[in-house]
Amino acid sequence: MARRTKDEAEKTRNALLNAAEKVFYKHGVARTSLEQIARAAKVTRGAVYWHFRDKIEICEAMSNRIFLPQEDVLEHLASNASATPLDDLQKACCDSLKLIVTDKRRQRVVSILMLRCEYVEDMAAIMDRRRDCKNRMLDRFQRLFTQAHKRKMLQPHWPPQLAAVSLQALMSGLINRSLENPKDFDLAKMGPACLAAFFKSVQA
Amino acid sequence: MARRTKDEAEKTRNALLNAAEKVFYKHGVARTSLEQIARAAKVTRGAVYWHFRDKIEICEAMSNRIFLPQEDVLEHLASNASATPLDDLQKACCDSLKLIVTDKRRQRVVSILMLRCEYVEDMAAIMDRRRDCKNRMLDRFQRLFTQAHKRKMLQPHWPPQLAAVSLQALMSGLINRSLENPKDFDLAKMGPACLAAFFKSVQA
DNA sequence: TTGCATACATACAATCATGAATGTATACAG
DNA sequence: CTGTATACATTCATGATTGTATGTATGCAA
Known part of the structure; x- marks a missing residue:
């Protein structure tokens, strides 16, 4: 659990968005928790909050x-x-x-x-x-x-x-x-x- | 309070559905709680659970x-x-x-x-x-x-x-x-x- | 080499929301 | 007139989610 290089950070960001797509698709936007997205991307909520302010920002980035x-x-x-x-x-x-x-x-x-x-x-x-x-x-x-x-x-x-x-x-x-x-x-x-x-x- | 007549029960049911329409429209289905619906209909969640099993049943009845x-x-x-x-x-x-x-x-x-x-x-x-x-x-x-x-x-x-x-x-x-x-x-x-x-x- | 910013993980407190359990007053059947 | 089912209100326990605060290891600049 340490600081990654900028490339790797970008990768986790993309992984989060990919995960969000999957979880949003399955459970709907409102009912998915940030924890679910984090788990699907194999990180924790910490990473989510580092890259995005909240769920809406994830949704915007995704779209x-x-x-x-x-x-x-x-x-x-x-x-x-x-x-x-x-x-x-x-x-x-x-x-x-x-x-x-x-x-x-x-x-x-x-x-x-x-x-x-x-x-x-x-x-x-x-x-x-x-x-x-x-x-x-x-x-x-x-x-x-x-x-x-x-x-x-x-x-x-x-x-x-x-x-x-x-x-x-x-x-x-x-x-x-x-x-x-x-x-x-x-x-x-x-x-x-x-x-x-x-x-x-x-x-x- | 007390038991109402069947007519009045039907009225509260309709009031609940009317309230659900309003609250669903404003906050979306997923984000409205049954408490919000109850309050909008001027009853408590008890009434909601009496007339409907859960939110989905309300939504179905509404549609x-x-x-x-x-x-x-x-x-x-x-x-x-x-x-x-x-x-x-x-x-x-x-x-x-x-x-x-x-x-x-x-x-x-x-x-x-x-x-x-x-x-x-x-x-x-x-x-x-x-x-x-x-x-x-x-x-x-x-x-x-x-x-x-x-x-x-x-x-x-x-x-x-x-x-x-x-x-x-x-x-x-x-x-x-x-x-x-x-x-x-x-x-x-x-x-x-x-x-x-x-x-x-x-x-x- | 030090030091700071980065990229997260972890821990915590607070807030709902839910479902079930229980209470209760009354309409109505007999 | 009485008992029971009805139509709710109230309470409680539980879990889930959120935002924030804090910890921490490391890449990188000076």
Whole structure:
């Protein structure tokens, strides 16, 4: 029990976050004690309190390790003003869904944030971050649909705002359903299929 | 104090459930103690334990007071095999959204179930019920879309299953967003608008 | 080599929350 | 009119969790 090098400290920090993911996933955020996290990481609560102020900070760090990449996908998508905004958007959405299917860590964390977390009081901060993330996503969507609209690529009964809101709701609903029904809902198949049908309906 | 009449007992039971709604909404399910619920209902924990075995039973009773009506809407919809299945479906979905907007109790409870509840361990039973409910809803949707499909009322790129899954995801996503962003998302307007556009896209 | 900051482990006090046990007054059946 | 089940209130024992305080060994800088 002695001071470790900075690298090792970073390793224990990561071990703690990995442990938190597992325990949060199994028992939910509210019901896991810091002791459980510490044990799962093979350290004591001392280490936990050294690296994090409290459970919320762990939760934030855990979600920060994950959510930004997803946001990055959308940034990347919005950066290049392409001639085929709808195709780009569809592809980006599909990729985003695929990431959740293939990346087990992301899947666990998203599942924690959607089904194993209570957004109340101090935890509301985490929700704020999710909300911001979603809003920025929605903005990107809307901008792209507006581009498409200007180029007469959108069906007239799909104003850009409606399309953006619907797409986001569709995505979030699909993810939600796949996390609620991991056994009998195949997001890898249904997700892209639904998106394809949606985009086919949307474009002129 | 003393034994109350059966009517009064029923009243305290309802008072407990009302109190549970409020406290769950404010503090989340996991972090509210039975004492808090009792205090909010102006009784003691004795009354709580008399009417319910534990917190989960309270939660179940609370959700049972609410969710079945919504399901009823859909049952009602499916009962009459109409000549306009898509219009019926759209109307039923709109009505369902409107109920969440107008009925504050339903809104609170749904908000608790979606954002203030951790579906883990013993609470998984509540999730099972939600899942069943959603699956039955999906079945109804799919049956109606199949009817529409047989009558050539569906666009060819919308197979009934895809349409059903998408509609359910859309609904759930819209509700979710309105509960996450109660301030700057107007479900009463956006919900019907999105549904209208969706149904216009789906039908031939 | 000393000394300090680091990276934890350990110990402690205080605070709930739970479930069960027990008390109690009264509505109602007979 | 009496006894019993009811509808709670009160009390108690126990355990769990938290934050903090303190201990401690060591990496590293000077």
